[in-house]
Amino acid sequence: MIMTKEEFANHSDIQSPRHVFRAEDWEEKEIHALLDEAENIAQIPRQTPLFQRLYAVNLFYEPSTRTKLSFEAAERNLGLEILPFATDSSSVQKGESLYDTVKTLESIGADVVVIRHSQEKFFDDLRTGINIPIINGGDGCGNHPTQSLLDLMTIRQEFGSFQNINVVIAGDISHSRVARSNISLLRKLGANVTVSGPEKWIPDEYRKMYQPMDEAIPMADVMMMLRIQHERHHASNQNVYSFHSSYGLTTDRESRMKKSSIIMHPGPVNRGVEIADELVECKRSRIFKQMQNGVFARMSLLKHVLRQS
Template sequence: MRHFISVDQFTEDEIQDLLQTAEHYRMGGSPEFSKPLFAANLFFEPSTRTKMSFTMAQKRLGIETLDFHMDTSSTKKGETLYDTARTMQAIGADLLVIRHASDTWSNELQQKLSIPIINAGAGKAEHPTQCMLDLLTIYQEFARFSGLKIVIAGDIRHSRVAQSNAKALKQLGADVYLCAPPGFQDKSLDFPYVTMDEAAEISDVLMLLRIQHERHQGESGSSDDYLKNYGLTKARERKMRNHSIILHPAPVNRGVEIDSDLVECRRSRIFKQMQNGVYVRMAVIARMLQEWGMTGEDTIKKYQPVLASR
């Protein structure tokens, strides 16, 4: 694992191992590095949770973060993503965390850079660390994936979260369904579609997505009655199974894809997802640095299955 680009690159055992490592860090574990390390977080799209949780993960690991803001960078003068990344490597960055609007931004960089790269979001294609934190949250709740009915609902067509999660969850044995308004479906994902009423009734995990207005390129957005027709209303929430939980990668559009009162209801694990994001990103960073020989040999190992103790 030289770079962390896609969930497709991992086996089921490798996914489980990363989740165990993340849980180990949640319980207070921390690796030791062989030298002072520096990470550059290159975010070319707006971000709160992903960028800040990567920063927090780096600080908890004792890694210095190099400051980067697109609006005050040389990208405003025409510098390419590759040249920005190559500059960070040249000045001493040991690790790059990158978010960019292109679906395929990583293709060139993987071949030309000699430091690890972590994908923090690639256009509509992938968001692998979000996927991992979602998997951790689900596993903490149910201690399994096999046989769970998981519905991903919302703007499927424009969501990198849907792309990453649907594939990984199927690989882990979950029964995955999609739910989307007309025009928001993605025919490239081979999963059955259900209505929002059906989603509420059958799901063990209901994963909501916001409308990706910034990716619609002139397409019409939500109507005034989106919540009524396609969102999670309080009436639909009452039909959910007693044990069922609600996930959302955020930012949440309250009153659109979910009734505002449900964002922090007893079923919601939305803020727990955010907490888990720090530990998952610690695990991913540590694993990458281990692959590149920047940690002690025994620093990161296969921990006892602490999650299975539920």
């Protein structure tokens, strides 16, 4: 059933806005409900649009391909209308605060706002005073809840559950919001998580989970590779060829993986650096499956925050 903005506003199930700031805020039951809905959507992703005259704004202060475009696809599939926004041609350039920008969007009729920002925990300034749902599309090195949702969907499709699945997350852990969100949710759901990569890029909180790549490879059910986030390093003299041989998923390392194990990567992929070029689209790779699942997972989440699940 298509719902107009007026019908939606009068719906009896309406509650205060449900923001999505951190993956760790989800309860296990809620995670599975979101994944179940995403799987249902995947069967018929372009069904009759659910919403009519509801407006979404994607407020991206950092470059993005997969997250931004998959949100746009998800919003359009649900029937949401997208109010275009470009930070380089907005009042952000005149010094407008993030709070005032979001409050302006709410005032002119936005019903949900997706935000990506370089500032970690940007959402702390938006916890009060905003009366529409806000979805975190990535905050600095902090959180990336929607990426975690699509990653969980991909893993569950492969293994059926998360209990005792061995997931190795390897690469630039200290600067990765994907790693932080995935570690939190995977452990909550019963998976065994190991981190790998240069030891200088392993935060103290994950030190006990660390294993060198060549020790981690044979036990992994999931190898989740991460790129070097050069834009978050104040200085980086890391030789990419040295990185690949020492810490990357080479063809030799891939040959020592379990037959049933899979390769994942949140993108963008730097071929020949964190992962060998020929492995990006190999039989065990689920990298492009993750991207496809991103649309379904974000459709599920948008329905959830708009109280239409």
